[in-house]
Amino acid sequence: MGRYVFNRLLWMIFILIGVAILIFTILYLVPGDVSTHFLGESATIEDRAAFNHKYGLDQPYLAQLGNFLYSLFLKGDFGTSFKYNTPVIEELLVRIPRTLFLGVSCIVVNALIGIPLGMMAALHQNKWQDTLCMVLALLFVSVPNFWLALEMVDLFAIRLGWFPPFGIDKTTSWVMPIIAGSMAGVAANARQTRSSMLEVIRADFITTARAKGVDEGIVVRRHMLPNALIPVVTGLGVGPSKSIAGNVVIERIFTIPGVGTYMLSGIDNYDYPIVRSSVVILAVFSSLVMLLVDIVYAIIDPRIKAQYSGKAKGK
Amino acid sequence: MEHNNQTVKRKSQFAQVIERLLTNKGAVVGVSILLLIVIISLVGPLFCPYGYNEMILTDKFMAPCAKHLLGTDAYGRDIFTRLIYGARYSLLLGITGALAGMAVGIVLGLIDGYLGGMFDTVFMRFLDIWAAIPGQLLSIIIATALGPGFVNTIIALSIGEVPLVIRLLRGQILSVRKEDYLEAAHSINASPGRIMFKHILPNVISPVIVNTTMNIGAIITSAAALSYLGLGIKPPNPEWGAMLAAGKSYVGVYNWLVLYPGLCIAIVVLCVNLFGDGLRDAIDPKMKK
Numbered sequence: 202m203g204r205y206v207f208n209r210l211l212w213m214i215f216i217l218i219g220v221a222i223l224i225f226t227i228l229y230l231v232p233g234d235v236s237t238h239f240l241g242e243s244a245t246i247e248d249r250a251a252f253n254h255k256y257g258l259d260q261p262y263l264a265q266l267g268n269f270l271y272s273l274f275l276k277g278d279f280g281t282s283f284k285y286n287t288p289v290i291e292e293l294l295v296r297i298p299r300t301l302f303l304g305v306s307c308i309v310v311n312a313l314i315g316i317p318l319g320m321m322a323a324l325h326q327n328k329w330q331d332t333l334c335m336v337l338a339l340l341f342v343s344v345p346n347f348w349l350a351l352e353m354v355d356l357f358a359i360r361l362g363w364f365p366p367f368g369i370d371k372t373t374s375w376v377m378p379i380i381a382g383s384m385a386g387v388a389a390n391a392r393q394t395r396s397s398m399l400e401v402i403r404a405d406f407i408t409t410a411r412a413k414g415v416d417e418g419i420v421v422r423r424h425m426l427p428n429a430l431i432p433v434v435t436g437l438g439v440g441p442s443k444s445i446a447g448n449v450v451i452e453r454i455f456t457i458p459g460v461g462t463y464m465l466s467g468i469d470n471y472d473y474p475i476v477r478s479s480v481v482i483l484a485v486f487s488s489l490v491m492l493l494v495d496i497v498y499a500i501i502d503p504r505i506k507a508q509y510s511g512k513a514k515g516k
Numbered sequence: 517m518e519h520n521n522q523t524v525k526r527k528s529q530f531a532q533v534i535e536r537l538l539t540n541k542g543a544v545v546g547v548s549i550l551l552l553i554v555i556i557s558l559v560g561p562l563f564c565p566y567g568y569n570e571m572i573l574t575d576k577f578m579a580p581c582a583k584h585l586l587g588t589d590a591y592g593r594d595i596f597t598r599l600i601y602g603a604r605y606s607l608l609l610g611i612t613g614a615l616a617g618m619a620v621g622i623v624l625g626l627i628d629g630y631l632g633g634m635f636d637t638v639f640m641r642f643l644d645i646w647a648a649i650p651g652q653l654l655s656i657i658i659a660t661a662l663g664p665g666f667v668n669t670i671i672a673l674s675i676g677e678v679p680l681v682i683r684l685l686r687g688q689i690l691s692v693r694k695e696d697y698l699e700a701a702h703s704i705n706a707s708p709g710r711i712m713f714k715h716i717l718p719n720v721i722s723p724v725i726v727n728t729t730m731n732i733g734a735i736i737t738s739a740a741a742l743s744y745l746g747l748g749i750k751p752p753n754p755e756w757g758a759m760l761a762a763g764k765s766y767v768g769v770y771n772w773l774v775l776y777p778g779l780c781i782a783i784v785v786l787c788v789n790l791f792g793d794g795l796r797d798a799i800d801p802k803m804k805k
Binding site for chain 1: 768
């Protein structure tokens, strides 16, 4: 197990270097001169040259890339913002916890609401509970979360005044962003739980358990759930990376000063060091969450665990 | 099975899917509403008394009324008219975005599955990197790099889809690789292109089609989100997401500016999803139980 985690972590580093190269290259190819944007059309050629020289923009692509990778991965230097002239890392460190908090809360809500919904649907297959849950799930996937966010601001913040419409000043500020951010995930989890529950519900071991006279509650909790939840955990693996990184629009709507809004401000201001670093950070989180999910998956599924602990036994 | 039955059965495969699809109430409702929306978006402009960009400055911020069915925006433009024109953007972006992603994914996936070996190993590692950037984030970055515009938005939207299609296809191809009909095709010296597109593709395509259909809804939402952020279709074009962005400052005051465009997105996405779910059940009836 330890070796598995180690290998995955090692591989993750390569992936992140790849991500950094990819993002750097995409942003490098953006047409237009960055200095024009910051210094204005009227800036003299000398001023522009000085600006480009200061940030190393006058160097060839490979030199810039090398420089970027070297300072990012070996020195932990995320670069300096063109606009604010401050190190990006300082701002990121303040913002990361907020984005993480939002993302992790969404994951928790996804699981806490989605899984019971799916279970209820499966246990009452083809009855009204099933229909209700699946209609809810369909609505949740279909309604765009940023529109829901705006409507929630309209109703709960402005008309009813229950929650602040933006910012993170109060604890209640987080309620609406978390609801908006977790809708799609709730739906996905409910659907996945339902279909994997339905797969085990008619399994022979369930019939056996019932035939032995095991209490129905125990059948559901001890016999069905652990088997049904394995694919749900895999599904959770796709959800979190979306939750951590996909809340960019939600962050903007509620003006949560997280990594997402930072990235968007970088985009608006042509401040590419900010964009690059934010994307790399978000990719780190989503990779870490995926890894975490894979580890949990390996722990709860004995078949996977056997593959890694008993090396090359069967294969 | 008797020989003469076989041609009959093969003919009806597609018909069977359609037949099953037609028995699915949700899918039928979804498709009907979508068709209605398509017709309205094509024919509607003929009947609209206003242009989508026609500013009537005396009618600013009018609430929904007889003159302006769904009200007007900050420039006195008729929301209803703009929504009708906007339907084209959402539907076209969603469908072409999904198809473009599918097409690129199919070509790359087939090449990868056909070549296998070293190419596959390297390509899969590259794909890991590609997929490590969450789709929406990648779309935002690509849209930033390419700038706003219709074609650019399609590219940005489809790029996140590609790794998924490739993975799906690769798994399918691996499962048919050793099939006799491929060996037969090789033995009669069929060209790689012919083998890939004529022999492998028809046998592996259905999960990809299902997946693509089910993704159209998500792509429409992402398109609206990109436009909302100002990276997709730019105002004054009446894209629904862009309309949301324009109306967001008036939330709580002139709420029709946000309510109706969002409702339109939700309805279209809902219908597409209903159709997608129906299609999945029709193509793969096992999954329904």
